Amino acid sequence: MSHAPAIPIVPVIEAPSTAEILARAPLETPAEHAALVAKIKRLLKQQDAVIVAHYYVHEDIQRLAEETGGYVSDSLDMARFGHEHRARTLVVAGVRFMGETAKILNPEKRVLMAARDAECSLDLACPAEQFIPFCDAYPERTVVVYSNTSAAVKARADWVVTSSIAVKLVKYLKDRGEKILWAPDRHLGNYIQQATGADMLIWPGACVVHEAFKGIALGALKARHPGAAVLVHPESPASVIALADVVGSTTQLIQAARDLPNKEFIVATDTGIFYKMRQAAPGKLFMEAPTAGRGATCESCAHCPWMAMNNLTALAQALETGANEIQVDEAVRVKALRATQRMLDFADGIDARAAGQGRPVSGFAKGERRQLGD
Numbered sequence: 001m002s003h004a005p006a007i008p009i010v011p012v013i014e015a016p017s018t019a020e021i022l023a024r025a026p027l028e029t030p031a032e033h034a035a036l037v038a039k040i041k042r043l044l045k046q047q048d049a050v051i052v053a054h055y056y057v058h059e060d061i062q063r064l065a066e067e068t069g070g071y072v073s074d075s076l077d078m079a080r081f082g083h084e085h086r087a088r089t090l091v092v093a094g095v096r097f098m099g100e101t102a103k104i105l106n107p108e109k110r111v112l113m114a115a116r117d118a119e120c121s122l123d124l125a126c127p128a129e130q131f132i133p134f135c136d137a138y139p140e141r142t143v144v145v146y147s148n149t150s151a152a153v154k155a156r157a158d159w160v161v162t163s164s165i166a167v168k169l170v171k172y173l174k175d176r177g178e179k180i181l182w183a184p185d186r187h188l189g190n191y192i193q194q195a196t197g198a199d200m201l202i203w204p205g206a207c208v209v210h211e212a213f214k215g216i217a218l219g220a221l222k223a224r225h226p227g228a229a230v231l232v233h234p235e236s237p238a239s240v241i242a243l244a245d246v247v248g249s250t251t252q253l254i255q256a257a258r259d260l261p262n263k264e265f266i267v268a269t270d271t272g273i274f275y276k277m278r279q280a281a282p283g284k285l286f287m288e289a290p291t292a293g294r295g296a297t298c299e300s301c302a303h304c305p306w307m308a309m310n311n312l313t314a315l316a317q318a319l320e321t322g323a324n325e326i327q328v329d330e331a332v333r334v335k336a337l338r339a340t341q342r343m344l345d346f347a348d349g350i351d352a353r354a355a356g357q358g359r360p361v362s363g364f365a366k367g368e369r370r371q372l373g374d
């Protein structure tokens with residue numbers, strides 16, 4: 001009789017304080033700020049570089065990416081953009097797994113991180129040394145990992161997914177009769193399991209930002225703003241998801257802010273997203289979902305400490321010094337590419353089908369309660 005290991009006890013993640021990270025960021029006068037922006041623009045041109053930024057980084061970086069032909073999006077689209085753009089250097093403003101994904105897809109390009117120490121609690125909670133033997137103990141299961149994982153973990157996976165396609169992919173695998181081993185986010189895993197009914201063994205990691213949202217306090221805020229739509233990222237706890245009008249990936253939540261008729265929104269994801277939401281839906285009001293309330297242990301207060309490490313000064317230094325370059329062992333990269341490329345191909349298939357049906361890609365009808373992946 002085989003003795004499969006119990007669900008591993010994941011490392012305790014000591015996340016830095018977002019407030020402390022932001023307090024350490026250099027303060028610039030308007031003149032210094034303008035000079036810094038001009039310097040980065042010059043360096044980008046000189047080095048044939050482009051900024052690929054996540055929605056959660058400071059709006060100064062998002063704006064600069066837009067102004068310089070770069071890109072701001074979720075991790076799936078960041079990966080696609082970096083792959084398709086002709087620039088020889090990709091400057092990733094986000095966290096380490098995003099830089100690694102860029103390198104997995106673009107071994108010939110130089111990939112620089114704007115912030116050297118930008119980690120992710122999900123990635124940290126799923127070390128390859130623990131994850132690989134765990135997978136080996138369940139050879140009958142298809143290993144599906146969230147993009148928020150290291151290259152070494154992706155290399156052990158059959159599939160990589162982002163939150164924008166996770167439900168669709170797991171449903172597809174379930175329909176083929178496959179059982180899933182999912183890692184590392186337990187809330188997203190539970191959400192997918194409920195949405196699909198798939199047989200899923202779930203790794204117990206969590207995002208330090210989304211896990212801090214509080215269902216009871218959210219209910220109270222919603223009661224004070226009955227006209228507000230509640231937009232929730234599925235890395236949030238089930239009690240928060242239960243109150244959502246829309247559950248979706250970052251891009252899907254921005255689309256909801258634009259397309260729903262509501263004038264007010266309560267948003268349960270990182271507040272860095274407000275820059276793009278205000279751009280997509282000018283004149284609408286966005287409130288952050290509460291991280292305070294009974295049992296609150298708000299360390300991040302709805303803004304990721306590692307995303308907060310990305311600032312203009314750090315970005316300029318990365319370009320000037322060439323520091324923070326991402327390296328991925330070639331044998332690991334080739335294995336990780338297999339699972340990552342399957343994700344991109346699967347997402348392309350979804351987009352092609354949506355386009356064939358005359359629907360906006362990943363779009364949805366007004367006023368309809370939406371679930372991620374539908």
Ligand code: SF4
Pocket residue numbers: 056095119120121122148207208209210270304305306307
């Ligand atoms: S917000 Fe959460 S999931 Fe995103 S990088 Fe930060 S810790 Fe990771």
